[in-house]
Each structure stands twice: as C-alpha cells, then as structure tokens.
Amino acid sequence: MKKLWLIALTLCLFTTPLHAAPAASEPRAGLEGKVIEHTFKNGMKLLMVERHTSPTVAAWIRFRVGSVDERSDERGLAHMLEHMLFKGTKTLGTRDYAAEKPILDRIETTEQALIAEKARREKGDKARIAELEKQAAKLQAEAEKYVIKDEFFELYAKNGGVGYNAFTSRDGTTYLINLPSNKLELWAAIESDRMQNPVLREFYSERAVVMEERRRSTDADPESKLWETFVASSFLAHPYGQPTIGWMPEIENLTRTKAERFFHAYYGPQTAIVAIVGDINPKATIALVERYFGGIPAGGEPPPVTAVEPKQAGERRIELIAEAEPTLIMGFHKPAITAPDDYVLDVISMILGNGRTSRFHKDLVVEKQLATDVGVFDAPGSRYPGLFVIDANPRAPHTSQEVEEAILAELERLKSEPVAERDLQRILNKIEYEEARRMGTNGGLARNLTEYEATTGSWRYMIEYRRKVAAVTPADIQRVARQYFTRENRMVGFITKKGADLK
Amino acid sequence: MKRLILSIFVLIALAATSFAAGNGRANPRTMSFPPLRFDIPKAERVVLECGLPVYLLRDPELPIVNITAMVRTGSVYEPASLSGLAALTGSVMRSGGAGGLAPEQMDDELEFMASSVESGIGADMGTVSLTSLTKNFSRTLRIFADVLLRPDFSAKRVDIARKHLIEGLRRQNDDPKEIADREINRAIYAGHPLGNVPTLASANAITRQGMLDFHRRFFRVDNMILAVSGDFDQAAMLRELNAVFGKTAAHPATVLPEIPQPAAVFAPEVIYGYKDVNQSVIRMGHLGVTKDSPDIYALRILDYILGGSFTSRLTLEIRTNQGLAYNVDSRFDIGRRFTGSFIAETETKAGTTVKAISLMKDIIAGMTKEPVTDQELNAAKEYIINSFMFGFTSPASIVTQRARLEFYGYAPGYLENYRDNISRVTKADVLAAARRHLKPEAFKLVVVGDAAKFDKPLTVFGSVRELDLKPELEQGK
Numbered sequence: 013m014k015k016l017w018l019i020a021l022t023l024c025l026f027t028t029p030l031h032a033a034p035a036a037s038e039p040r041a042g043l044e045g046k047v048i049e050h051t052f053k054n055g056m057k058l059l060m061v062e063r064h065t066s067p068t069v070a071a072w073i074r075f076r077v078g079s080v081d082e083r084s085d086e087r088g089l090a091h092m093l094e095h096m097l098f099k100g101t102k103t104l105g106t107r108d109y110a111a112e113k114p115i116l117d118r119i120e121t122t123e124q125a126l127i128a129e130k131a132r133r134e135k136g137d138k139a140r141i142a143e144l145e146k147q148a149a150k151l152q153a154e155a156e157k158y159v160i161k162d163e164f165f166e167l168y169a170k171n172g173g174v175g176y177n178a179f180t181s182r183d184g185t186t187y188l189i190n191l192p193s194n195k196l197e198l199w200a201a202i203e204s205d206r207m208q209n210p211v212l213r214e215f216y217s218e219r220a221v222v223m224e225e226r227r228r229s230t231d232a233d234p235e236s237k238l239w240e241t242f243v244a245s246s247f248l249a250h251p252y253g254q255p256t257i258g259w260m261p262e263i264e265n266l267t268r269t270k271a272e273r274f275f276h277a278y279y280g281p282q283t284a285i286v287a288i289v290g291d292i293n294p295k296a297t298i299a300l301v302e303r304y305f306g307g308i309p310a311g312g313e314p315p316p317v318t319a320v321e322p323k324q325a326g327e328r329r330i331e332l333i334a335e336a337e338p339t340l341i342m343g344f345h346k347p348a349i350t351a352p353d354d355y356v357l358d359v360i361s362m363i364l365g366n367g368r369t370s371r372f373h374k375d376l377v378v379e380k381q382l383a384t385d386v387g388v389f390d391a392p393g394s395r396y397p398g399l400f401v402i403d404a405n406p407r408a409p410h411t412s413q414e415v416e417e418a419i420l421a422e423l424e425r426l427k428s429e430p431v432a433e434r435d436l437q438r439i440l441n442k443i444e445y446e447e448a449r450r451m452g453t454n455g456g457l458a459r460n461l462t463e464y465e466a467t468t469g470s471w472r473y474m475i476e477y478r479r480k481v482a483a484v485t486p487a488d489i490q491r492v493a494r495q496y497f498t499r500e501n502r503m504v505g506f507i508t509k510k511g512a513d514l515k
Numbered sequence: 516m517k518r519l520i521l522s523i524f525v526l527i528a529l530a531a532t533s534f535a536a537g538n539g540r541a542n543p544r545t546m547s548f549p550p551l552r553f554d555i556p557k558a559e560r561v562v563l564e565c566g567l568p569v570y571l572l573r574d575p576e577l578p579i580v581n582i583t584a585m586v587r588t589g590s591v592y593e594p595a596s597l598s599g600l601a602a603l604t605g606s607v608m609r610s611g612g613a614g615g616l617a618p619e620q621m622d623d624e625l626e627f628m629a630s631s632v633e634s635g636i637g638a639d640m641g642t643v644s645l646t647s648l649t650k651n652f653s654r655t656l657r658i659f660a661d662v663l664l665r666p667d668f669s670a671k672r673v674d675i676a677r678k679h680l681i682e683g684l685r686r687q688n689d690d691p692k693e694i695a696d697r698e699i700n701r702a703i704y705a706g707h708p709l710g711n712v713p714t715l716a717s718a719n720a721i722t723r724q725g726m727l728d729f730h731r732r733f734f735r736v737d738n739m740i741l742a743v744s745g746d747f748d749q750a751a752m753l754r755e756l757n758a759v760f761g762k763t764a765a766h767p768a769t770v771l772p773e774i775p776q777p778a779a780v781f782a783p784e785v786i787y788g789y790k791d792v793n794q795s796v797i798r799m800g801h802l803g804v805t806k807d808s809p810d811i812y813a814l815r816i817l818d819y820i821l822g823g824s825f826t827s828r829l830t831l832e833i834r835t836n837q838g839l840a841y842n843v844d845s846r847f848d849i850g851r852r853f854t855g856s857f858i859a860e861t862e863t864k865a866g867t868t869v870k871a872i873s874l875m876k877d878i879i880a881g882m883t884k885e886p887v888t889d890q891e892l893n894a895a896k897e898y899i900i901n902s903f904m905f906g907f908t909s910p911a912s913i914v915t916q917r918a919r920l921e922f923y924g925y926a927p928g929y930l931e932n933y934r935d936n937i938s939r940v941t942k943a944d945v946l947a948a949a950r951r952h953l954k955p956e957a958f959k960l961v962v963v964g965d966a967a968k969f970d971k972p973l974t975v976f977g978s979v980r981e982l983d984l985k986p987e988l989e990q991g992k
Contacts, residue, residue: 197541
C-alpha cells in the first residue's frame, strides 16, 4: 500500500522511481572531517565530499526559494519555474535567440490578453478568445522553428549523465545530476548559464504539462486529494497550507512574465547551495566552480514569511467522500526544525512509527489488528512551523474511528507513562547506523548536505543531531506529548467511501 | 531488483578542453573532457562447503555489511487457486519468527542492533537480505540464516499477513493507475501464471502448512546464490558463512517443475474501467522478448529513442510539444526467465484520451516504418555507453549484479561485451527489431477513467470489454 509521506514530499520535473528519501533525521560522526566548505564572494555556498568508490560525481544545486516564498497571486510559480528552467538559455535550446525573442514576446502579449479575456468568465468575448487562441497557436508554431528541444538533457545524456531532474517543495528548489567524474565541467558550464541566462520558452505548452501533472498527482488520486485538503485546512494564515503545485485555476493564470520576475528576484548565487560529492579533487573543484559561477552577481533574497499561523483552538475535521476505502490522517501543529522541542518530537516519531518494534505497529497492526499500516512523518516543510502527522489505513471491518481512538490512546500513554531507557537506546543505535549508511551514496549525501544547509542554516545539524537526541529524557517526552498532542491542536482527515449510507 | 541497467562505453578521450570564450569557460556543445577509463569492478566467486556459491566484494568505506540471498522460486510456481501464496510466504518468513526466535523477540533484537533482515518472493525470485553494522554482523547473520532456512511461520503472523492481503484487495481499485497497471499485465499474460492475481478465494485458501511446504520446496542450499559486500575480512566471513550453512549439500537435489513460456498470441483487446476522475490512465502493450533474443541490444536503443528518455519521441511529441501529459513512456521489459513485455503508458485529461492514444499508436508504429535517424542512434548509444558505470556505484550493486547474472543464466561475458554489443547496433538492426517485436495492431489497450468525458468513444479502437471494479468482497452482499 502506498505511503502517504511519499505523496507529501515534493514534486519532480518528471516521474522517477522514488528512491526512499532518507528520513529527515540523521547525522554522521565521520562526516565532520569529510565535508569541505567554501563560500564564494557572491554568496554561493559550496559543500564537497571526496569519495572514490566509483568514477562518478553527484552535483546538486539547492535554491533557498520554494513555494512558501510565493505571493498569493502567483501560487504554483516556484514549481512552474522549476519546469521552465529546463528550457534553455540565450545560447542553449535555441538556434537563434535574436530571431526567437520577438516571437516569444508576441506570444506573451497574446497569452496575457487571453488570460484577461477568460478572467471575465461568462462576460468574456468568446469570439475574441477563439481568435487569440488561434493567434497564440500560430505564434507558437513560428517560435518552434528556433527551438532545440531539451538541449540540456541531450547534452547531459550523451555524456552519460543520469538522474537529471529537479524538485520543488515548500522550502526550496533543487536541481540534480550524476555524471562521470571527468564531465563535471559540463555541469558547471550548463548550470552557470542556466543561473544567469535562462529563457522561459515553450512556457504555455509546459503550463499544460503542469496541469496534467496536477491531475495525475492530486486530482485523480483520492489519498493525495485528501492530503492536499488536509494541509490546506491546517494553515489558515501561513502559506505552508498552499499546495506547491498550485490550485488548478492558479496554474491556468501563470505567465512567463510572472515567472521571470520571480526568477530575477530570488534565484542566483545568493540563494544557491551547491553540493558536489564523489570522485573529485576539492581544490580543483573550487577553482572550476569559481571560474563558471564566480562572476555571477548576487541578487536578492526572498523576504522571510511574516505570516504566523494563529494558534488553533479546537479540533478541525476534514472529510473527503471518494471512490476509495477509508484512510485516516491526524496532524498536530509543531515548531520548525531547529526548535528544541522538534528533537523530542523526532524521538516520539520513532517510538510511535519507526519499524516493527514501534508502538503503532505493535499495538494497532499486530495486536488489535485495526490497521494494515500506520506511518508517522513531518510535513509540509521544515523552515517554518509545520505538522506532526500520523496516517493509517484501517483494516475492514474496523473503522477510521476505531483507529483514531487507538492512536489517541497511544498518544495518551506517552503523556502518562515514561518511555523505557531501552527504547531511547534503540533510537540512538538506529541513528548511529544511519550515520554510517548515509555516507554510502553520492546522491544521498548531496541531498542531505543541501537540505540541512538550506533548512537549518548549516549541514552541521547532522553532526549535532545524535548529541541532541541523546539529551532527550523520558520527562521531556511526557512534557512535549502533553503540550502538543491536545484536542485544540489536532487536525483529523479521513476518506469516507462514496455510496456508503451517507446522511 | 527488476533489471540490469547496463550499457557502456567508450570514452572519448580528447586532449585539452576547448574554450569558447575567454575566462576559461567552455561551450557545452563543443567542450571536450579528460579521458576516463572505466573497468567493471570484479567480485570474487567462492563456493561454500555445502556447495552454495557466494560472490564477495570487500569495501571498508562504511562499517556495514550487506548480504542478499537469491533463491530460485516465485509466484510462477503457485497454482492460480492459491494466488498470493508465494508473496505471503516471502513476507511471513521474516515476520513470523525463525529458528525458535519468536517474532517479537526477533524484531526487538534486530532493531536494537539497528540491523535489518528482510525477505520477499516475487514472480521468479525469492530474496532474503541482511544489512548490519560490522560490529553486529555475527548475531545478525544467525538470524538471517534462520529466516532463510528455518522460518517458523507463527500462526498469528500468517493470519495477519492474510488479512493484509485481503485488505489490499479491498483497496486495489482505489487508484486508477494501480488498476491500469494490474489490468494490462493480466491482459498480456492471460492464461499464464504471470497473469494471475490474488482473489478473496485464493487468499482464504492459503494455509500455514501451505507456506511451510512452499518454503521447504525452494529454500535449499543448492537452489540459491549469495552476494556479500561491505566491511569484512574475507577469511573470517567464509568461516562464518560455512558455520551457518553447514557442510552438507542438499539431498536429494532440488528439482524445479518446468513452467512453460506464455503462449505467443498477439490479439488486440480494448479494456475499459470506469472511475469518476478528470484524467484517464492509459496503458498499451503486448508480449516482448527474453534476454536470449539477439535483438536485446537493438531494443535497448529502440527504447531510448521511442519512450525511454526525456527526449524520446513519445515524450517530445505528447508532453513537450502538445502538453497532453506529464508522464509518457514506453519500455521493453526484457524477460529473464519468461517472455517479457512491451508497455507504453500515459495519463491525459479525459477530453484528450482518444487523441493521446491515437498519437501514441502512430508514434510507436512509426518505429516499424522508417529507420531511426543517425542522430537518434548516436544519442542513444552515447547515453547507454557513457552512463554504464552508474550500474556499479556501490559494492552492493556490483555483487548483486554478478550474482543475478549467474542466477538467471546470462552468457559469460555479458557485462564485459555489453558496450561493444551496443556500439555495434545499426539503424537497420533497430528497424528490424522494431518490425519483429512491435505490433501496434495487436495492442492490449487499457483505459481507466470516465468515458462520458472522452473526446471520442473507445470503440474507435475495437469492441470494448468493461472491467467490473467493484471488489468481489462487496459483491457477495
């Protein structure tokens, strides 16, 4: 059965088998001495780890700009822009930019007129809409003549690049590639060009692709649809509630002009964190990156999100009636990743939901047999206060309500009964193992370095993690459970099967 | 675990990088690179005292040991009336305790060490895997061997696993993509064990004794291969492996029944399932080839050009040019023991369903009409060859790949010759392979969605068989 946390994480440029994303919580003893840091004059941060297991290298660029940084009239833009940054530059992806540009500008004028006309809804002039659509199609066909389709991809692929992709979350946007280690300069050349000179050609056909992505990832899948509604209902004020992909009418109203403004405002060396892991010479790598990226001027930073979610003062229940079996989601508001209580909540998450010895598995799945699986994870982001989430699939004939009661009983137990020392030791042992395992792939390491550098301010979060977790006491767990797992702070979402006796 | 991603290559060793502009920055279109020679890493093959072959590769980078046992078994050996037996056996081998260690104790002991032992049985292979910190290896190995050879199948855990299977059946029609994936496979492999799916009746017919028997038939030392990698001392490792697997060869020798190949029948069919959704899930395909076909190299190239990359013909037209889909691809899944499949897939809004299907069929048919271009052929070769090394990025992937080649009986030199075999493929080979193996007129077509909103009725593709998506669990009421 599908895992909701996979849905919850991120949107990718295209589908790939989801390699299990490492849980958001583990460090590495040996990491300390292995990471080499360098900050360039324009603010770009470079993190490197040298590993010679294979002649390959993973290169990740994380921008500290995500959908949480969008304004309310441009939702979906960070993700849309992620797609558009694959469309080339003034010199790549085009046969002749000078000739192409005026056509792109005419397309933009036409599409904006189309949006304006459609915004009038029933008052809109249907004949004019048809005319504008015809004109847009004609211009698009004209522009096509200059396009070299997906040239970035073509260049990487012929050089043996694999896993070329990008993903957008509330917190940030990441571009990644794995290359044979002798090809790192290709990455530097393409990515530095993309950072300075992107051309958002083919915007409107790509917007249609994103609409299909939305239908596929959310609209046509009941669990995802419940998840989207659940998160949106959890945040009345904070933009974390808004889906990264955007609501359908918002996607329909995105324009190249808006995307360009968003790009020029925030995307540049000042918001970029680069991780290069693998068969490299760090000194030569710094020089290479300096040569290609060093001259890019720094731009602006997205302003911090000022919205603060008002304290929830009562349970909110979200129902989705769908052609699907029951699913239950429960959430509690919790602080951002660097808050001291967040480490305690991580420990609680592992006690409740990690592995076959976890309480939910032992109690709900094996003993009471109310559910087939119960998961615990954090969402929808880390930079700002988010949610502690529990999801479960009830096992018929047991109902969502029975599962809900059993979950609440386990949460109560955390408040009343101190956790055994052995349970805490098991968690520390697990972290020790994860620290070791984490070093085993270039991509996994690059992912963690960029993720923690971006969301916590330093990749050293991973190093300090075990120590912080080791300091968590049974009393801390009781206190935090009492503080957060309250009815006032609780969200509940569930699917009710269509056609049941609904009143 | 599905397949070997292999390709290879010849590195273009050019001298110095050519700089386009000043500042030492090169043009991505014309830049050249320092040479890089890639040799396939070797794993050592040793036979244990009991006759069990082991591939070993030591790499002390991380203080971790990995083992995978591959066992000749699979759901192809279960009767249709017991569909699900193999998968449940694979699951309860681990969850149901082993060697006298009760399930809760095993879970507790393994998780306290942060060790992992997991088991599973697929269509034509069973696996038991171990991962552990080096310091906990010996104890974890004992548990691994017990799960592999002496599972206890606790009655309670058998019952839970069966209940989960039944709950899965209740939920199997929730997600339109899951429905379409299942139904295209059933249609392609109709009449063959690979086309069977569990039912409420088969789930209820599975017994603990049935699992014990199924396990005992296949999980024997003459019927498996081990792959061992990570941080260990080779002599000590072999001592420990010999200690847990013993000196005795399996007796009598394991004999597996012959399972016939799927009948090579190519008959078109249109299958429709109703869901109240705004996007249709589309799958089409038919039987493919096995690894023993001489066309597999041409088909790898065909795959890349047709539907296996971001610049493939299907993606370029249906996604990039027309914006009809986010996901569109096609693939020959090359069968290792049994004939594989060719499947093309996409999802598109209800109102462009027939349009997208027609386009896909035309694009696929196009492969059988004209040769691919030189540019397409070269791009595919360069990618496959230059990315070959990514099949060998960890010691675990290297040894499991070696073990898998022996497991499925690949010809010696398969890996070593792979890149040469790819580089030898011609446009004529690709066209000939397409003509032999692509039959768009014989596609099984599966569409899940809301036909009332389609641009045209599915009957344009032939008479339509509608799926009954109400689970049998409710129909009895």
